[in-house]
Amino acid sequence: MTSDISYTTEDISKLLKISKLTVYDLIKKGDLPAYRVGKQMRVDAADLEAYKVRAKSGRGVAIKTEPKESVPSQPHITTKTASQHAIVITGQDVSLDILAKHLEKKAPQIRPLRSYVGSLDSLIAMYKGESDIVSTHLLDGDTGEYNIPYIRKLLIGSSYVVVNLVSRAAGLYVQKGNPKQLRGWADLQQPHLRLANREKGSGARVLLDEQLRLHGIPSQLMVGYEQEESNHMGVAGKVALGEANFGVGIEKAAYMVGGVDFIPLIKERVDLVMLKKPENLAWIEAVKEVLQSEAFHHELRPIQGYDLSQTGRILFET
Template identity: 45%
Template sequence: MDSTSLTPIEVAELLKITKNTVYEIIKRGELPAYKVGKKLRIDKEDIDNYIKNQKKGKSSSSTKQLNQEIVKSEISNNKEIKSDDKNIIICGQDMILDILGRNIENTLPSIKSYRSYMGSYNGLINLYNNKASIASAHLWDWETSEYNIDFVKKLLPGIPCTIINLTYRIQGFYVKKGNPKNIQGWDDLKREDLSYINRELGCGVRVLLDGKLRELNISSNEINGYNSEESSHLAVASAIARGKGDFGLGIEKVAKQIDNIDFISLQKERYDLVIKTENLYNPIYKEILNIINSNEFKDELVGLGGYDLKDTGKIIAET
């Protein structure tokens, strides 16, 4: 089986399509991709599977909706967009944020919504530096077992912020189908016979892992694969499915979209939006809150599955 790793340009040449089309296929979740350093890579095996699926006419709507995490937004790579009354920049990696951005543009035609696919930690820093309008966060504090509030206070010091719930998600381990290594929970991080696939610094998953290591008094040096990083839930699950590691941490929804993967549920996390409180007096942000609280927006998220919407739109805290 050929496991050659290709760049998006090479994939475009192979399939006789444009590079932008390759990015769109990846964003729709139809073609797994992963990062090597800062470069996007696609395995030849996954390209072959994509071609086979196209021949069979296989086109799962849930797969198409799955993921826009791998491909970075234009504001991350190509040009600097200013966060102002005409441009709303949303930081975060969950596909719900893409749906929110689309709803913002549909409701407010004069506003352009941009997505910046970065982790929670860096998203809050961008919010502090006025490079983002809204930041998503799922940062677990191992000392308090609370999500986001202390991080917002520390990363936006002295700046009043409002934390609004978007959804709850289940975090757990991706393992190979059938769980051949009998991985059960956090204590398995101590096992010397397992190889781990990690996430990049600054993302909520990495913060959760490092917090659990502190809680369990485990050194990162004890974990085989701790320095093996991928840049999204999808990339971690795909790496496990391809046998590049035994387990890795991510959200349950992605596990349901990848073949040859099982999921070990570990923890429910709160996924919030963070907005500077002064902006909530702006009619644009008031309308954004109306969108989040609307039945239409929530119904669309229900259709995706895998999200707990019991507190969607609820103000969790004001810092």
């Protein structure tokens, strides 16, 4: 029966043919009632049908559809929780999942929603009003500065604060023993190198493209440049399997995948961006307190490759 069916945010994204960020935005605005089961947000089938009726009659939010296939519904046994203020946290690093958990404990009135989106798309989502906390690690090759040049260009006219989350080593995944002898960015001009690339808009993709530009290396030299993986693990895995000579990513994934060597080339800064709207100020303070807390640091310290020396430090504020 319909009353026994609920959907995940991913299900709704596919059923309505919209992005997961749009689903989160509907939940955040209260247009689509949702509740938490474990780490997942779920929406009852009856509430989804009610939203669709409102949208068709012009009383709901208009949505732009994309041609995607639907997925089957899933049963659940649960009860709805009290209303909370939902905030969307975008980014792919595991430290954001840990942040969401600590924030929920620190401020029970907050309901963190996680969206696993790359750095550039996260900033665009914030500009469009679809995200509340954005993580970004984007290198500006001309200045050597991380994040702030992009933030200032994309969030023109907004008031915001930039706080450091973590710093970490980024560089090259290479096959065991480094048979191609790749030691730096300039070595990528070797002909016929096979690349495991990241998706457009990700921090790793921006890092690679900026280094290719700075070193005058045409991307056309590389086999596989147009083929994209959606995370660091996928890139490292391709290299470990011998399907690529190299990829760009972070140290942690090399240790998790195994079978690859990691060549550190740069320390990248992963920062959080939060818009300083009046209604956001209370939970922004809660985020700052979590970032500076010993409990949060204690949970991050065992993770390979994290530098917490600037975690919680305000780097830029308008």
